[in-house]
Amino acid sequence: MTAFSSSLRGKGRRAAAAGAVSLGLLVLSACDQPTPRATVTAGQDSVTAEASCYEDGKTLGDLTAKEKAEQAKFEKCLTSKPDQTLTVHPGDKVRLGVEPDMAEQGWIAMSNGMPMTSLSKQTYTSVDGDQVFYNQQTRQMSDSTTISIMTSKGGKYTGIWNIKLNRASS
Structure with missing residues (x-):
């Protein structure tokens, strides 16, 4: 049971990290880029x-x-x-x-x-x-x-x- 629950915790962390990165990219893409x-x-x-x-x-x-x-x-x-x-x-x-x-x-x-x-x-x-x-x-x-x-x-x-x-x- 511990192997099963630890693998879920690892997947949950990876999913949370991927979600945070995606959200960060979305926020950055909404920002105005500086002009040349x-x-x-x-x-x-x-x-x-x-x-x-x-x-x-x-x-x-x-x-x-x-x-x-x-x-x-x-x-x-x-x-x-x-x-x-x-x-x-x-x-x-x-x-x-x-x-x-x-x-x-x-x-x-x-x-x-x-x-x-x-x-x-x-x-x-x-x-x-x-x-x-x-x-x-x-x-x-x-x-x-x-x-x-x-x-x-x-x-x-x-x-x-x-x-x-x-x-x-x-």
Whole structure:
């Protein structure tokens, strides 16, 4: 009888353990996964940001969206307030980095509504810090700007990462 009851206890523990593992996996699958991250570095400082808008690689829209709802959603993402801020000193290079999955899709960086980079499939690029703050429309230097890093698939954007840059006085 002891052999029978000890084998039941062992099976009961295994069943309870399997149930706990299954429940744990179910709880984890319900959690939001973090979005891919973009990193901007200037001098010795860097910030890493999660996406302002990202729907697991689904299309957000584009700059020439025909449907007003799609265009409004895209513009809201593009103009959303950045969570991260970085100060750029005169002469600094601004280095932009993305995760390999983002680079595989292709990405572009914009500042003051103008492209700073061409579409890239590399995980890293750098630009002149002064170029970031130059507003081509007003032909003046800005004291701050927001860099928008956008992933692209087939000409449509799939994610937007916004990071605010402040220009140091000297």
